[in-house]
Amino acid sequence: MARSTRESILTAAAELMRHRGYAGVGMKDIAEASGAPIGSLYHHFRGGKVEIAREALTNAGHAYGLLIPAVVDGYDDLGAAVEGIFAQAAEDMAQTGFANMCPVASVAGEIADTVEELRTATRDVFTAWIDGGTAYFVSRGLGRTMGRQVTLAIVGALEGAFLLARAMRDAEPLLAAGATMAPQFRGIALVPPAHVGGATRSVAT
Structure with a gap:
């Protein structure tokens, strides 16, 4: 089953932060890694990078747990x-x-x-x-x-x-x-x- 755009964004953000931390990842990086237009990031996450990071960490935390x-x-x-x-x-x-x-x-x-x-x-x-x-x-x-x-x-x-x-x-x-x-x-x-x-x-x- 294909992942939703939202899921792809969160997965990409978690993977990027795993390698680079938070400061080393920009919205453009997340857009490129997820394949989503940068406008789509703000459509799904109005809080921008902090909101994406928060939800990505929560999802990743559940999996690692x-x-x-x-x-x-x-x-x-x-x-x-x-x-x-x-x-x-x-x-x-x-x-x-x-x-x-x-x-x-x-x-x-x-x-x-x-x-x-x-x-x-x-x-x-x-x-x-x-x-x-x-x-x-x-x-x-x-x-x-x-x-x-x-x-x-x-x-x-x-x-x-x-x-x-x-x-x-x-x-x-x-x-x-x-x-x-x-x-x-x-x-x-x-x-x-x-x-x-x-x-x-x-x-x-």
């Missing part, structure tokens, strides 16, 4: 799952020429003190990741406090290691983070994932 459960579903040991997350991230970074960094983190660090609308958008994405990750790990048998701590540790370490890996053009920071974190969680069992209608169902009371 599904990645950790997608990897962890295949594991029954938390330590092995953590190592698997970082190994998969390292492989993805290497395969994309070290460009596969989340646009949400790229923009968050850049505009935290300058564009309040985008700061709150990135905050909301991170909050959704943390809440979603916590619920996921609870559904796999962890207590809520531990599930939240594990999620925060994974997300924080991933984002920092992504930055180092991209700057160094080397997957070592991601592999090192996984190898260092994994032993702390080795031996903690994960119950089989429960899925209802394609979404993970929490089994916590």
Whole structure:
């Protein structure tokens, strides 16, 4: 099914910000990358670049938020799952020429003190990741406090290691983070994932 013009604009904006950040992307760049006339950008997004960036980050954040459960579903040991997350991230970074960094983190660090609308958008994405990750790990048998701590540790370490890996053009920071974190969680069992209608169902009371 063909994407709508609006979807094409948001997809193009997210991809551009992933590589260049927010300041490095102009409306002309988004128009060229999406194949939409520049007037169409303002037709769909009257708030201009900030509105496009906000919605693109929200959409991208939802997609990125599904990645950790997608990897962890295949594991029954938390330590092995953590190592698997970082190994998969390292492989993805290497395969994309070290460009596969989340646009949400790229923009968050850049505009935290300058564009309040985008700061709150990135905050909301991170909050959704943390809440979603916590619920996921609870559904796999962890207590809520531990599930939240594990999620925060994974997300924080991933984002920092992504930055180092991209700057160094080397997957070592991601592999090192996984190898260092994994032993702390080795031996903690994960119950089989429960899925209802394609979404993970929490089994916590």
